[in-house]
Amino acid sequence: YEPAPLSEKAPTDTFVVEISALYKLPVNYSITSGDEKGYFIIHSSNGIVRTRKNLELEDFPVSFKVRATDSSNAAIFNEAEVKVEVIDENDFPPVFPSSLLEETLPEHSPATQIVQLKAQDSDTGRNGLLTYGILNGDGLKFRINETTGILYSTAPFDYEEEPTEYQVVVYAEDDGIPEKKRGYCTVVIKITD
Numbered sequence: 001y002e003p004a005p006l007s008e009k010a011p012t013d014t015f016v017v018e019i020s021a022l023y024k025l026p027v028n029y030s031i032t033s034g035d036e037k038g039y040f041i042i043h044s045s046n047g048i049v050r051t052r053k054n055l056e057l058e059d060f061p062v063s064f065k066v067r068a069t070d071s072s073n074a075a076i077f078n079e080a081e082v083k084v085e086v087i088d089e090n091d092f093p094p095v096f097p098s099s100l101l102e103e104t105l106p107e108h109s110p111a112t113q114i115v116q117l118k119a120q121d122s123d124t125g126r127n128g129l130l131t132y133g134i135l136n137g138d139g140l141k142f143r144i145n146e147t148t149g150i151l152y153s154t155a156p157f158d159y160e161e162e163p164t165e166y167q168v169v170v171y172a173e174d175d176g177i178p179e180k181k182r183g184y185c186t187v188v189i190k191i192t193d
Contacts, residue, residue: 001066003049005085008057016040017082019047021068028071032079034064040084042066049082060086090127090176094119094183102188107159114142117149119172119183126175135169135184142168142189151187159193166191 003017019042021027029047031040037059041052049066063083070076096119103115121128132149134142144151151170166189173182 093181
């Protein structure tokens with residue numbers, strides 16, 4: 001038996017699988033081994049397996065044996081294996097150490113690296129894999145490397161002719177399932193004379 005994976009947030013008493021032995025007489029179902037941490041319980045007569053406590057992702061997958069025993073003769077039984085997987089939910093959005101950064105850039109400086117932004121994501125695997133982007137603003141004058149998070153200017157600035165301050169909103173997005181989550185950071189760039 002390989003039932004559908006459970007969410008790590010599945011509440012107690014969540015349905016897992018129904019075991020059914022092909023046998024002409026009534027049987028009693030029991031979990032015999034493999035569920036050392038006691039995550040599951042089986043109904044002795046209908047064979048329905050449910051969770052009995054909160055699931056800890058790092059303990060899974062769990063494989064356990066279910067035994068079907070002839071109700072009137074304990075010497076007659078058969079066993080089946082059940083393997084349960086748990087899905088790592090995307091719990092955390094990416095977080096920047098600071099939501100506001102201030103940088104200065106001399107006017108007329110050629111296209112250059114301004115700052116490297118680094119967000120943290122407490123999820124593992126795809127749920128913690130980050131991509132960076134620019135949400136708004138002055139996108140023509142700035143670009144960001146989507147993997148390294150380095151923010152660059154793309155052209156020189158003229159202190160007299162152009163704004164002397166730019167606000168660039170940068171996001172970090174994880175590759176989460178079922179949904180992607182984002183964190184944001186505003187970079188204020190002051191052009192100096």
